[in-house]
Amino acid sequence: MENILTVFIDLDDTIWWFSENSLISLRHVYNVFSIARFCPDYEWFKSVYTTKNKELWDLYHYGMISTDFLKTERFRFTLWKTGYKGNCVELAKRMDEEYLSFLSLQSTLVPGAKELLEYLVDKGYEVNVLSNGFKNVQSRKLKSAGVAHYINRIILSDDCGITKPMPGIFEYALCVCGASPATSVMIGDNFDADIRGAHNAGWRTIFFNKNGEPIHESSVADFSVDKLLDIKHIL
Ligand SMILES: [Mg+2]
Structure with missing residues (x-):
């Protein structure tokens, strides 16, 4: 060229x-927040999160949603799907912070x-x-x-x-x-x-x-x- x-x-x-590092980080968040207490099937949790995350990224690429909405919504939606009875938005925000901070330390x-x-x-x-x-x-x-x-x-x-x-x-x-x-x-x-x-x-x-x-x-x-x-x- x-x-x-x-x-x-x-x-x-x-x-x-990203594909490798994000899976390590998702598993980390699942463990740290003891999500297994109300959602013992990690594979199901991962699949709900991954599908929702992709859908939100497609919207973000086209400027239809903000970064803040994307970050909270991917975990809020997943928590809501598990039937979590607490405050989904509040926990989703904490999960996303932990996810991003752990993610950025990955080196693969x-x-x-x-x-x-x-x-x-x-x-x-x-x-x-x-x-x-x-x-x-x-x-x-x-x-x-x-x-x-x-x-x-x-x-x-x-x-x-x-x-x-x-x-x-x-x-x-x-x-x-x-x-x-x-x-x-x-x-x-x-x-x-x-x-x-x-x-x-x-x-x-x-x-x-x-x-x-x-x-x-x-x-x-x-x-x-x-x-x-x-x-x-x-x-
Ligand atoms: Mg890329």
Whole structure:
């Protein structure tokens, strides 16, 4: 890929292994708050939470709900489904705080992430994170995983009030980094938020298709890889 100076890369499930780390943290919260007292089936609890969380993230991506609502509602809904008789909102808030704080201490990276970041920085690219994740939590994740020093800037939807895939966050990112669409590339695992969003903003794109999903609009992604280290052949 020619004439690239600035690399923007998604964080969750592209660099930092959210799917793994979030399950460890959910189990931690289930234990710490002794949820088994009124919901002994952890697998059921996990499945209700995971489905609701995904539904809320889809709404958040499109700016339809706030971060505060998302954080409380995913646990409030799950507690309510268990039939918990106490104050679901109050407990949900405490659970989410514990969940996020424990989560941000987890250090598991997507295989190849550290090597890729090191390679990109060695090659002279400016590497920035562009994420829809929460303020405070995202930078702690990078520190916990020992890769914060590779990242020039962390640009978050929480800072500009606009989420990927909306064009505004891509314009904001260019402005903050003094970059231009012609010399920028977006790397991410979410075809809609990362790849379609960046493509619509005039950037080039590399889709990290880690699950080997069929891509119906292949023209939107300039390149697709199923392993992060394959990006070394592109950049
Ligand atoms: Mg992601």
